[in-house]
Amino acid sequence: MPDIERHTIAVLVANEPGVLARVIGLFSGRGYNIESLTVAEVDRTNNLSRITVVTSGTRMIIEQIKAQLSRLVPVHKVHDLTDEGPSVEREMALIKVAGKGEARIECLRLADIFRARVVDSTTESFVFEMTGSSEKLNAFIALMEPLGLVEVSRTGTVAIARGPGRF
Amino acid sequence: MSAEPVCGADIVIKALVDQGVDVVFGYPGGAVLPIYDSLFKQNALRHILVRQEGGAVHAAEGYARSTGRVGVVLVTSGPGATNAVTGLTDALMDSVPIVCLTGQVPTHLIGNDAFQEADTTGITRPCTKHNYLVKDVNDLARTLHEAFYVAKSGRPGPVVVDLPKDILFATATYRAPEQVQHKSYRPQIHPEPARVAEAAALIAAAKRPLFYGGGGLINSGPEACARFVELVRTVDAPCTLTLMGLGAFPASDPHFVGMVGMHGTYEANMAMHDCDLMIAVGSRFDDRVTGRINAFSPGSKKIHIDIDPSSINKNVRIDVPLLGDCGAVLEALLAALRKSGPHADGKARNAWWRQIDAWRARDCLRYDRSRKDLIKPQYALERLYALTRDRDPYITTEVGQHQMWAAQFLKFEKPFHWMTSGGLGTMGYGLPAAVGVQIAHPDALVIDVAGEASILMNIQEMSTIAQYRLPVKAFILNNQYMGMVRQWQELLHGGRYSESYTAALPDFVKLADAFGAVGRRVERPDEVDDAIREMIETPRAVVLDVAVDQAENCFPMIPSGAAHNEMLLGPEDEATQPVSEEGMVLV
Numbered sequence: 017m018p019d020i021e022r023h024t025i026a027v028l029v030a031n032e033p034g035v036l037a038r039v040i041g042l043f044s045g046r047g048y049n050i051e052s053l054t055v056a057e058v059d060r061t062n063n064l065s066r067i068t069v070v071t072s073g074t075r076m077i078i079e080q081i082k083a084q085l086s087r088l089v090p091v092h093k094v095h096d097l098t099d100e101g102p103s104v105e106r107e108m109a110l111i112k113v114a115g116k117g118e119a120r121i122e123c124l125r126l127a128d129i130f131r132a133r134v135v136d137s138t139t140e141s142f143v144f145e146m147t148g149s150s151e152k153l154n155a156f157i158a159l160m161e162p163l164g165l166v167e168v169s170r171t172g173t174v175a176i177a178r179g180p181g182r183f
Numbered sequence: 184m185s186a187e188p189v190c191g192a193d194i195v196i197k198a199l200v201d202q203g204v205d206v207v208f209g210y211p212g213g214a215v216l217p218i219y220d221s222l223f224k225q226n227a228l229r230h231i232l233v234r235q236e237g238g239a240v241h242a243a244e245g246y247a248r249s250t251g252r253v254g255v256v257l258v259t260s261g262p263g264a265t266n267a268v269t270g271l272t273d274a275l276m277d278s279v280p281i282v283c284l285t286g287q288v289p290t291h292l293i294g295n296d297a298f299q300e301a302d303t304t305g306i307t308r309p310c311t312k313h314n315y316l317v318k319d320v321n322d323l324a325r326t327l328h329e330a331f332y333v334a335k336s337g338r339p340g341p342v343v344v345d346l347p348k349d350i351l352f353a354t355a356t357y358r359a360p361e362q363v364q365h366k367s368y369r370p371q372i373h374p375e376p377a378r379v380a381e382a383a384a385l386i387a388a389a390k391r392p393l394f395y396g397g398g399g400l401i402n403s404g405p406e407a408c409a410r411f412v413e414l415v416r417t418v419d420a421p422c423t424l425t426l427m428g429l430g431a432f433p434a435s436d437p438h439f440v441g442m443v444g445m446h447g448t449y450e451a452n453m454a455m456h457d458c459d460l461m462i463a464v465g466s467r468f469d470d471r472v473t474g475r476i477n478a479f480s481p482g483s484k485k486i487h488i489d490i491d492p493s494s495i496n497k498n499v500r501i502d503v504p505l506l507g508d509c510g511a512v513l514e515a516l517l518a519a520l521r522k523s524g525p526h527a528d529g530k531a532r533n534a535w536w537r538q539i540d541a542w543r544a545r546d547c548l549r550y551d552r553s554r555k556d557l558i559k560p561q562y563a564l565e566r567l568y569a570l571t572r573d574r575d576p577y578i579t580t581e582v583g584q585h586q587m588w589a590a591q592f593l594k595f596e597k598p599f600h601w602m603t604s605g606g607l608g609t610m611g612y613g614l615p616a617a618v619g620v621q622i623a624h625p626d627a628l629v630i631d632v633a634g635e636a637s638i639l640m641n642i643q644e645m646s647t648i649a650q651y652r653l654p655v656k657a658f659i660l661n662n663q664y665m666g667m668v669r670q671w672q673e674l675l676h677g678g679r680y681s682e683s684y685t686a687a688l689p690d691f692v693k694l695a696d697a698f699g700a701v702g703r704r705v706e707r708p709d710e711v712d713d714a715i716r717e718m719i720e721t722p723r724a725v726v727l728d729v730a731v732d733q734a735e736n737c738f739p740m741i742p743s744g745a746a747h748n749e750m751l752l753g754p755e756d757e758a759t760q761p762v763s764e765e766g767m768v769l770v
Contacts, residue, residue, distance in 0.1 A: 030366065030367065033316065034304060034308065034314075034316075037305070037308060038308055041308055041309050045309050076496060076500075079496055080493060080496070080497055083492040083493035083495070083496075083497075084493045086492060086493075087337075087338075087491060087492060087493050088313075089312065089313040089333055089367075089368050090313075090367070091367070092366075092367045
C-alpha cells in the first residue's frame, strides 16, 4: 500500500453560484477524501473566494486532485500549502460544556491553560472559543469529554503560507 | 455595437450568429418559446428539429466532430434538459465542443417545483465542462460568448447555459464577442522548452519507440494531425491510435499498426507492451487501452502530450509530461528533433520493425471466410470499406461489436471522418450523429454502422432524416443479439444469455418504408456487394439490414484484467485462457 499523505490545499475561485458545489462534486464524484473544507470571500474587488481543503491520499491522488481542481473553469489558482514551504494552519471551535461544582472549575482551569476564551456562560454551562491547530482543538475537546462536553462546532482548517509572498 | 436594447431571445440569436453558428439542433417547449419566436423571424440560423432532445445532442456531436466546430443544441426546461443529459455526458467523455442552451422556468419560480422545472445546472454540473444559469439579462451576451470560448478552448467539452424564461423577454444592450474575455480560464498551449528537449533526447535514444495517438489530435485539428504524421515518419516508428484517434494518422501508411486496446490489433498491443519509449499524443490511458494497469507496458519510458493536466499521471506514471496543445507541442518537438537528428541506433530500429512485422504476420483480424451461406459481420464491413473508400465517407457507429469491427475493418486516412461514442459507450449515438454529420456535409456519403439493438435506441431520428431529406445510410449488422453483451456472457457467465436476445425486432425494411426511406435486407454473402452499391447509389436515406452470423464474436480481445500480451486471438484461445477473478469484476 503506497503512503497516504495529508495535504492542505488552498483554492482561489471566482465567487459565483455553484462553484462550491463544483468543488465538492469533484471530490465526491472521483472518490477523493475531504477531511475539512472552508470557504469565504477574500477579495471583494475581484470577487474571489478562497477554499481551504484538507485532503488525504497517495502522492498520485494528491497530484490528481490538484490537476482536477486547476481545470475547473472558475478556479483561478491552486496551491498545495503542504508542499510549498512552511505555512500556518488554524482552526476555530466553539465548545459547549455543562456541569457544576468541581468539574466546572476544572474545565475553566483547563481552558486557561489552552487559552480558550469564555464567550457565553450560565451558572451551569460555558461556551469556549478556541483557536489553534486541529490537534490542539482535538486535545482540548478530549479533555472536556469527561467534564460535561455538550457539543462542538468547528470551522475546519484555514491556512496561509508563511513569509511575505502572496498567492 | 448597437446601443438599442433588445430582448434576451434576440440576444441569444445574435450571439449565436456572431459566434459563427449556422445550425442549431433542438426541440421547442414552453420555456424556450421566445427563442423559437426569434428564430422564426430571422434567416441566418438554421434550426434542425430532432425527435428527442438526446438526439439533438448526438446530432450536434456529429456536426462538431465532423467539422471541428462547436455544435449547438437548444432544448426546453425540465424533460428537455434531462433528456439531453446522456448526450452531454457523452460529449464530456469524448471532449466534444457543445453549447447546449436549456430553457428554464422564470427566475421567480426557480426552486418552486414549477411545471417543467428541473435543477438543470445541478443535474448537469458533473456532466458538463462548465455550466451557467443566467439570472440577469445584462449578463446574457457575455455568458453566451464565454460558453463558446470555454467549450472550444483547452480540452473541449459541453457547456450548458440555462435560460430562465423571463430573461428571454427582458431587454438589454447586446455585447459583441470581441468585448468579452474570460477572467481566468487560459489553458496552456505551448509546452515548456526544457521538457521538449528532454522528450527529444528520449526519442533520439529510443530503440523501440511507439507513437500512441488519441482523440486529442483530432480535436487539435488537421494541422496537428499533419505534424503528427510528419513526426512519426521522421522518427520512423510504429504508430497506433485509440478508438477516438482513428483518422489522425493514415491507416494506409506502413507505420500504422492498427488500433490499440481491448479490441485493437495484436501488433499494436504487443508493441505497446514491448516498446521502450511510448509517445502518447492526445490520448488518456483509458482502461480500454491499458488493460491490467500494473502490467501495462512495463519496460517503457513514457512521454505524454496533452492539453489537460489532469490526464497526465492519472492512470499511468509519466516520465516526461508535455502540457500544451498537440499541434504546438508537436511543432516544438519536430523543431528539436531537426536539430538533434531523429534517431541514432539504426540497427536497433531495424530489429524493432522486424519484430513488428512478425506480430503483423499473425494476421489477427482473420476470420472464417469459408462460409458461403452466412454473412460474417467482418465480411460485410470489408465490402463496405472496399466499395465506399473512394467516396470519402463519413462513418458514425452505435456501440457494441459492430462498433469494434467497424474500427478494425474500416480504414481512415484523415481526421473528422469517424464519429463514435468512445468514452461513454452510448448505444443510440450513431443515427442522430449521422444526422448532424449529414447536415454539415450535405453532399457527402454518411453511413451509420449500426447494430439492430443500438439503432432502436434513437430510431425516432428516422423522422428527422425524413423531414430534411437527408441521404443518411444505416448499415445494420443484425445478429438479433446485443452482441457485445452476449460475447461477455459467453466469456464470463457460462453462456447464459440473460436478456441479450431480442425476440421481437421490427421489420427494418418496413420501418424504413414507414419513415420514407429505402429499406433492403440481405441474408447471403453474394448479395452484399449489390446491396451496398444500391445503398450508395440511392440518393435518399437507406436502411440496409444485413443479417449476419449470430454467433460471431469480436477478436482479438484483451479480456478484462489481462495484460496486452495476454490477448485472445480467437475462439480457440477463449477456452484455454479463463478470465481471472479480478477481471470478472471489471467492466
